[in-house]
Amino acid sequence: MSFNIPKSDKKRVIIVGGGFGGLKLANKLKRSNFQVVLVDKNNYHQFPPLVYQVASSGMEPSSISFPFRKIFQKRKDFYFRMAEVRAIFPEMNMIQTSIGKAEYDYLVFAAGTTTNFFGNEHIEDEAMPMKTVSEAMGLRNALLSNIERSITCSTDKERQELLNIVIVGGGATGVEIAGVLSEMKRFVLPHDYPDMPSSLMHIYLIEAGPRLLPGMSTESSEKAEQFLREMGVNILLNKKVVDYKDHKVILEDGSEIATRTFIWVSGVTAIPVGNLSPTLLGRGRRIKVDEFNRVEGMNNVFAIGDQCIQTSDKDYPNGHPQLAQVAIQQGKLLAENLKRIEKSKSLKPFHYRNLGSMATVGRNRAVAEFSKIKMQGWFAWVMWLVVHLRSILGVRNKVVVLLNWIWNYLTYDQSLRMIVYAKKAKEVREREALEAKTHLGNDILHPDNK
Amino acid sequence: MSFNIPKSDKKRVIIVGGGFGGLKLANKLKRSNFQVVLVDKNNYHQFPPLVYQVASSGMEPSSISFPFRKIFQKRKDFYFRMAEVRAIFPEMNMIQTSIGKAEYDYLVFAAGTTTNFFGNEHIEDEAMPMKTVSEAMGLRNALLSNIERSITCSTDKERQELLNIVIVGGGATGVEIAGVLSEMKRFVLPHDYPDMPSSLMHIYLIEAGPRLLPGMSTESSEKAEQFLREMGVNILLNKKVVDYKDHKVILEDGSEIATRTFIWVSGVTAIPVGNLSPTLLGRGRRIKVDEFNRVEGMNNVFAIGDQCIQTSDKDYPNGHPQLAQVAIQQGKLLAENLKRIEKSKSLKPFHYRNLGSMATVGRNRAVAEFSKIKMQGWFAWVMWLVVHLRSILGVRNKVVVLLNWIWNYLTYDQSLRMIVYAKKAKEVREREALEAKTHLGNDILHPDNK
Numbered sequence: 014m015s016f017n018i019p020k021s022d023k024k025r026v027i028i029v030g031g032g033f034g035g036l037k038l039a040n041k042l043k044r045s046n047f048q049v050v051l052v053d054k055n056n057y058h059q060f061p062p063l064v065y066q067v068a069s070s071g072m073e074p075s076s077i078s079f080p081f082r083k084i085f086q087k088r089k090d091f092y093f094r095m096a097e098v099r100a101i102f103p104e105m106n107m108i109q110t111s112i113g114k115a116e117y118d119y120l121v122f123a124a125g126t127t128t129n130f131f132g133n134e135h136i137e138d139e140a141m142p143m144k145t146v147s148e149a150m151g152l153r154n155a156l157l158s159n160i161e162r163s164i165t166c167s168t169d170k171e172r173q174e175l176l177n178i179v180i181v182g183g184g185a186t187g188v189e190i191a192g193v194l195s196e197m198k199r200f201v202l203p204h205d206y207p208d209m210p211s212s213l214m215h216i217y218l219i220e221a222g223p224r225l226l227p228g229m230s231t232e233s234s235e236k237a238e239q240f241l242r243e244m245g246v247n248i249l250l251n252k253k254v255v256d257y258k259d260h261k262v263i264l265e266d267g268s269e270i271a272t273r274t275f276i277w278v279s280g281v282t283a284i285p286v287g288n289l290s291p292t293l294l295g296r297g298r299r300i301k302v303d304e305f306n307r308v309e310g311m312n313n314v315f316a317i318g319d320q321c322i323q324t325s326d327k328d329y330p331n332g333h334p335q336l337a338q339v340a341i342q343q344g345k346l347l348a349e350n351l352k353r354i355e356k357s358k359s360l361k362p363f364h365y366r367n368l369g370s371m372a373t374v375g376r377n378r379a380v381a382e383f384s385k386i387k388m389q390g391w392f393a394w395v396m397w398l399v400v401h402l403r404s405i406l407g408v409r410n411k412v413v414v415l416l417n418w419i420w421n422y423l424t425y426d427q428s429l430r431m432i433v434y435a436k437k438a439k440e441v442r443e444r445e446a447l448e449a450k451t452h453l454g455n456d457i458l459h460p461d462n463k
Numbered sequence: 464m465s466f467n468i469p470k471s472d473k474k475r476v477i478i479v480g481g482g483f484g485g486l487k488l489a490n491k492l493k494r495s496n497f498q499v500v501l502v503d504k505n506n507y508h509q510f511p512p513l514v515y516q517v518a519s520s521g522m523e524p525s526s527i528s529f530p531f532r533k534i535f536q537k538r539k540d541f542y543f544r545m546a547e548v549r550a551i552f553p554e555m556n557m558i559q560t561s562i563g564k565a566e567y568d569y570l571v572f573a574a575g576t577t578t579n580f581f582g583n584e585h586i587e588d589e590a591m592p593m594k595t596v597s598e599a600m601g602l603r604n605a606l607l608s609n610i611e612r613s614i615t616c617s618t619d620k621e622r623q624e625l626l627n628i629v630i631v632g633g634g635a636t637g638v639e640i641a642g643v644l645s646e647m648k649r650f651v652l653p654h655d656y657p658d659m660p661s662s663l664m665h666i667y668l669i670e671a672g673p674r675l676l677p678g679m680s681t682e683s684s685e686k687a688e689q690f691l692r693e694m695g696v697n698i699l700l701n702k703k704v705v706d707y708k709d710h711k712v713i714l715e716d717g718s719e720i721a722t723r724t725f726i727w728v729s730g731v732t733a734i735p736v737g738n739l740s741p742t743l744l745g746r747g748r749r750i751k752v753d754e755f756n757r758v759e760g761m762n763n764v765f766a767i768g769d770q771c772i773q774t775s776d777k778d779y780p781n782g783h784p785q786l787a788q789v790a791i792q793q794g795k796l797l798a799e800n801l802k803r804i805e806k807s808k809s810l811k812p813f814h815y816r817n818l819g820s821m822a823t824v825g826r827n828r829a830v831a832e833f834s835k836i837k838m839q840g841w842f843a844w845v846m847w848l849v850v851h852l853r854s855i856l857g858v859r860n861k862v863v864v865l866l867n868w869i870w871n872y873l874t875y876d877q878s879l880r881m882i883v884y885a886k887k888a889k890e891v892r893e894r895e896a897l898e899a900k901t902h903l904g905n906d907i908l909h910p911d912n913k
Contacts, residue, residue, distance in 0.1 A: 015615060017614060055883075056607065056881060056882050078883070080879075080880040082656070083655065086654045095611045096615075112612075112615045138889060141888050147883055148886050151888055164467060164544075165465060204533075208542070274890075426533070428525070428529055428857060429530075430507075430530040430532070431505070431506060431525065433505075433597055433885070434597055434885050434887060435597060435600030436601035437605075438604075439589050441604065444608070
């Protein structure tokens with residue numbers, strides 16, 4: 014296999030990852046003098062801020078994802094390749110991927126992060142993360158299947174395990190999924206399961222630190238906590254989850270909570286690049302970059318967004334928060350800097366412009382902060398809707414999401430609660446197994462080797 | 464595990480399967496003097512006539528499926544149970560299912576059919592069927608993944624295998640998927656894959672009999688064939704597929720067609736009921752029933768729709784065609800007959816009223832027959848749209864499907880071409896394995912045994 018990309022007079026930029034940062038960079042390189050190659054393990058861009066609404070059956074995956082090939086239809090000298098990057102050989106300007114090797118003039122890592130299980134294998138094996146559309150669909154299916162089985166299981170113990178929901182991690186995702194599940198409990202369960210008292214369902218939100226939304230002000234944290242408590246969520250602060258055994262979440266203080274719906278949104282770690290030296294990595298496995306997002310010691314290799322850490326920004330000496338806005342702004346600046354390199358101009362250093370942050374808790378309830386302005390409640394919720402609707406890619410998706418929200422708001426009830434798994438064809442299973450094997454191996458030294 | 468359904472003064476009707484027939488029956492028993500229990504292996508009703516549009520990325524699964532619990536919200540003395548039926552013990556008025564046993568006063572089999580691979584294990588293992596939403600999603604993912612890989616594969620041979628599509632079975636489903644894929648080739652591929660000549664994609668439709676749409680008039684068959692040939696589909700009639708090996712479909716005459724997208728819509732066989740005596744089964748494993756849809760030799764056990772065969776209808780001495788309309792009409796009549804039994808009235812025999820049949824081939828192209836009226840082309844296509852839109856459950860789904868169709872018609876292009884698999888949680892995998900094991904076993908004799 015090979016990348017099969019035609020040679021061009023233009024210099025080639027390979028972008029690894031089509032999240033917020035990579036996509037912005039690719040877009041900004043439009044009509045530039047570069048050949049752009051976007052590599053992503055999925056064939057679509059996804060919109061993480063709304064993944065929790067997919068998990069709660071409030072929205073379809075297709076409303077918050079968009080095929081790359083459709084985004085870049087009609088784009089000249091642009092190539093999309095569905096692959097995972099395994100290794101980098103900077104001395105050869107080459108990467109090794111699941112579908113073969115590829116040469117670059119400039120390489121940009123923008124692959125983001127994955128869920129951090131802090132090395133606990135039980136938790137990794139059993140917990141349900143919620144970073145991707147695929148994981149959200151898995152969580153939705155498991156949640157519905159657990160409720161379905163709670164009706165017919167043999168013992169009260171098993172019933173309680175099936176109906177308890179434990180969410181670990183009090184960041185924005187944890188707060189949002191706790192909120193939306195408590196609304197599902199209140200507005201949907203009594204109608205769908207008239208013979209099961211919805212009071213049997215308990216939702217726990219566990220945070221290791223002293224407050225929810227640690228990235229926001231204490232005011233927002235307190236308001237979010239208050240909203241969630243009013244909505245019936247059991248909030249446990251300063252509690253650390255250390256294990257999961259026999260359908261029980263085990264806390265550091267020895268206490269246990271029985272559950273079979275164990276949601277893990279407790280932290281992230283950067284997507285690894287196989288052979289990148291550990292000395293190049295900082296906190297959370299993030300790739301260390303200079304003020305131009307250049308990887309230390311390399312001239313033509315960059316990293317942007319959640320996958321990198323930049324300590325040169327004077328307001329953020331410990332690195333930027335891992336937020337969409339940082340990635341977008343870095344992608345935008347890097348596009349400009351790449352053009353400047355070609356024109357032998359000096360590069361512009363990155364400074365993050367904080368546009369604010371927000372989290373929604375439920376109907377009419379959100380918290381938002383824009384520099385010195387803090388908002389809570391209905392107005393923050395409307396702001397949240399507007400900001401997120403604006404950011405979603407594509408007119409069709411915007412319309413669908415808006416109609417969905419209006420429908421949900423008026424009816425309190427979507428009809429997306431189907432448990433569906435796509436049946437994986439043998440051809441696809443075999444190919445996946447094959448591509449999983451294409452690792453560092455020798456083939457990089459033998460260009461004609463498949 | 465147990466069904467966990469409260470005892471009631473009313474007699475209990477258990478309906479196995481919530482397709483067209485089972486759903487109509489359950490609906491018509493509303494406000495009757497029965498306790499109704501609907502058992503289905505999925506938690507949603509699906510609409511098979513549009514499954515091919517899910518496979519071709521033209522529509523989301525949620526547009527053509529509807530959760531049972533939502534359909535029956537507010538319905539009194541109604542219970543849904545997600546389970547598969549394993550066996551029947553008529554002498555005890557009891558069924559054994561994947562989640563335990565259940566007693567009935569009346570039992571109705573309405574589980575429909577599954578794909579028939581005619582005993583060929585290679586084909587069953589490798590071919591992609593397209594009867595369910597789950598299979599359609601699997602086919603969509605495989606198709607997109609194959610096209611994606613055709614760009615980067617190593618050899619021309621592999622490229623051709625990845626781009627050839629072979630559809631086996633020239634019934635309505637085969638005709639419809641062939642048509643919609645040829646439109647995808649024409650309207651979508653050139654934009655999504657500008658560096659791959661779409662002329663490399665070949666679509667084959669293979670039918671063992673002498674004509675397409677054998678259930679319709681020769682006039683409709685010829686027109687459908689003409690439409691498809693104009694759209695560039697390679698139609699092979701009188702050709703029987705006997706095997707699939709090394710990415711090649713093998714025909715009875717020894718010829719071969721290389722493909723890794725091997726779609727099998729060649730026939731169906733009724734869903735089996737574990738211990739039902741083979742003497743009770745007719746052609747295609749269908750359960751033999753009398754003119755009241757009563758299973759032979761049983762007083763309170765019925766079968767309706769595709770899962771049964773009824774030879775008492777004088778116009779259909781070899782059994783009815785396996786169509787939605789037959790199932791719907793049988794479900795409706797059975798609801799009436801069950802009420803008549805309770806009132807000790809005589810039963811009404813079933814006569815199928817043929818409302819016509821239709822198949823769509825592509826944009827503005829369909830064939831339709833209503834008693835003596837035969838239509839082809841644009842008008843038939845509009846009829847097809849109206850009839851199918853009317854039949855889809857729920858206002859929201861109707862609106863979504865209509866908007867989808869309008870959008871598709873105007874833009875020639877949906878943005879649903881994401882390759883997504885829901886990540887299956889360990890809890891769910893373990894439970895599925897457990898439920899797969901609950902078979903005939905002894906536990907039926909020990910009511911307290913889990």
